[in-house]
Amino acid sequence: MNDRILRIALPLLMLVLVVLAWDLAVRLYAIPPYVLPGPGLVLATLNADAGLLWQSLLVTFTITFEGFMLAAVGGIVLAVAFNQWRLVEYSFYPYAVILQVTPIVAVAPLLLIYLPQPLAVLACAWIVAFFPVLANTTLGLNSVDHNLIALFDLYKASRWQVLWNLKLPAALPQMLAGLRIAGGLSLIGAVVAEIAAGSAGAGSGLAYRIAESGYRLNIPRMFAALLLLSLAGVAIFFALSALSYLALRRWHESAVRRER
Amino acid sequence: MTGAPTIVALRNVGKTYDSGTVALDGFNLDVQGGEFVALLGPSGCGKSTVLRIVAGLSEATQGAVERPDGNIGFVFQEPTLMPWASVATNVRLPLKLAHADDAQAHAAVVQALARVGLAEFAEAYPRELSGGMRMRASIARALVTEPQLMLMDEPFAALDEITRFKLNNDLLRVWQELRRTVIFVTHSVFESVYLSQRIVVMTPRPGRVFAEIPIAAPYPRDEHFRTSADYAATCRKVAEALEGAMAEGAS
Ligand SMILES: Nc1ncnc2c1ncn2[C@@H]1O[C@H](COP(=O)(O)OP(=O)(O)OP(=O)(O)O)[C@@H](O)[C@H]1O
Numbered sequence A: 001m002n003d004r005i006l007r008i009a010l011p012l013l014m015l016v017l018v019v020l021a022w023d024l025a026v027r028l029y030a031i032p033p034y035v036l037p038g039p040g041l042v043l044a045t046l047n048a049d050a051g052l053l054w055q056s057l058l059v060t061f062t063i064t065f066e067g068f069m070l071a072a073v074g075g076i077v078l079a080v081a082f083n084q085w086r087l088v089e090y091s092f093y094p095y096a097v098i099l100q101v102t103p104i105v106a107v108a109p110l111l112l113i114y115l116p117q118p119l120a121v122l123a124c125a126w127i128v129a130f131f132p133v134l135a136n137t138t139l140g141l142n143s144v145d146h147n148l149i150a151l152f153d154l155y156k157a158s159r160w161q162v163l164w165n166l167k168l169p170a171a172l173p174q175m176l177a178g179l180r181i182a183g184g185l186s187l188i189g190a191v192v193a194e195i196a197a198g199s200a201g202a203g204s205g206l207a208y209r210i211a212e213s214g215y216r217l218n219i220p221r222m223f224a225a226l227l228l229l230s231l232a233g234v235a236i237f238f239a240l241s242a243l244s245y246l247a248l249r250r251w252h253e254s255a256v257r258r259e260r
Numbered sequence B: 001m002t003g004a005p006t007i008v009a010l011r012n013v014g015k016t017y018d019s020g021t022v023a024l025d026g027f028n029l030d031v032q033g034g035e036f037v038a039l040l041g042p043s044g045c046g047k048s049t050v051l052r053i054v055a056g057l058s059e060a061t062q063g064a065v066e067r068p069d070g071n072i073g074f075v076f077q078e079p080t081l082m083p084w085a086s087v088a089t090n091v092r093l094p095l096k097l098a099h100a101d102d103a104q105a106h107a108a109v110v111q112a113l114a115r116v117g118l119a120e121f122a123e124a125y126p127r128e129l130s131g132g133m134r135m136r137a138s139i140a141r142a143l144v145t146e147p148q149l150m151l152m153d154e155p156f157a158a159l160d161e162i163t164r165f166k167l168n169n170d171l172l173r174v175w176q177e178l179r180r181t182v183i184f185v186t187h188s189v190f191e192s193v194y195l196s197q198r199i200v201v202m203t204p205r206p207g208r209v210f211a212e213i214p215i216a217a218p219y220p221r222d223e224h225f226r227t228s229a230d231y232a233a234t235c236r237k238v239a240e241a242l243e244g245a246m247a248e249g250a251s
């Protein structure tokens, strides 16, 4: 119980301290806002530009979500296919790795040439997010207790029964861990692509706002947009952690609270 | 058990693993319907290998194997339960895989759980059970199809003596109720004598049958039997046979 309060209270305390120090530094050294705006100014900007920033947040968030969903479905389906048909794994796995190790910042401009901008951004979000889902789910599917597999064999279970009743549930913890990583990464992918795209318009997301504010030396808005972006990241992380907890709380060591 | 049909027959069975390990060589075993046979031998002599071959989970590389095709129950050395499913769901698994009728499956699960004394824990998850209770859940799962042949691989090896004695008694009670065939692997002389009608003593790797010792004591066996002079004498005899088997392996 005490531990729980500390877990929430300490980070909040740190936040207050840092913001206070930040504010103090800005006032004390009279730092101009185009170098470092104070926290008050950032909040004021957030309020003043709320309409614009909110709309951009929505754009980025939607793309991130779509990229994440595609990555989740793609990663899981591909992992199952790899697990079921070895030849599929041999054929595609190297390319999944290549896709993963090539820095997305370098790929984004290329995608922007071949695809319309929204689609390119989505593709970037997908590319960076799908590999952890694939890798983790594959690991989960391959590390099922061999005695349980023998048991299913003994009862003459079909391949699909083994997949559905044994491998997928057994892989769930790793799959969820992969999804948690993918959530953060799809936001990164979307941001990278937006910055690479750099074109204005009604459909521009938060990352574009940051780049644009940078060109115009509108540093307070840059901070405000950055704040929103990291809040979005935190929200994604918490949502996926909650999902993971709900799915595993009854049985997996990572989620279960052991009574002593 | 004379006159009962032979349901398992291994003739000159050999098993060489891909690694080159010769686990079994010239192994012979006959088991009649309704019999309780114990396989006794030192660690690594191939007991699990025999059980896996009888279950059809592994192929013999030599010799002839006669075994029932289907309706075999297997109890592993570890409980081997699905941690994400409740005890009832775990026990029901064999019926589910066979697409059994829902109502019948439910009744069978309730009965199997009652047999091992876990009726109250049907909805518990494996991690909420003690080691002995998990083992009983695993036995209930093997019993739920009412298999004609039960294969048990050192199911109680990891348990403390008190729990082991209790589960031994439970197992004998169920066996007498159902009169199914049991092949029970153990490396405990005392356990093998207490439970079985016949003990097959194996030599160290490569495993062969060193001796077969019938245990004449009548059932039901209980704590009286466990403390009787007859039991002690039989245990001594079996222990000597086991020593003989080890000596043969060493030479
Ligand atoms: N899958 C396998 N691959 C290679 N070698 C194996 C395999 N399984 C068993 N062996 C070998 O076969 C021999 C017999 O193994 P087995 O598991 O049947 O012994 P056991 O009598 O059941 O031993 P224990 O009492 O320790 O369980 C051992 O030497 C082991 O190393």
Ligand SMILES: [Mg+2]
Residues within 6 Å of the ligand: B047, B048, B049, B153
């Ligand atoms: Mg073994």
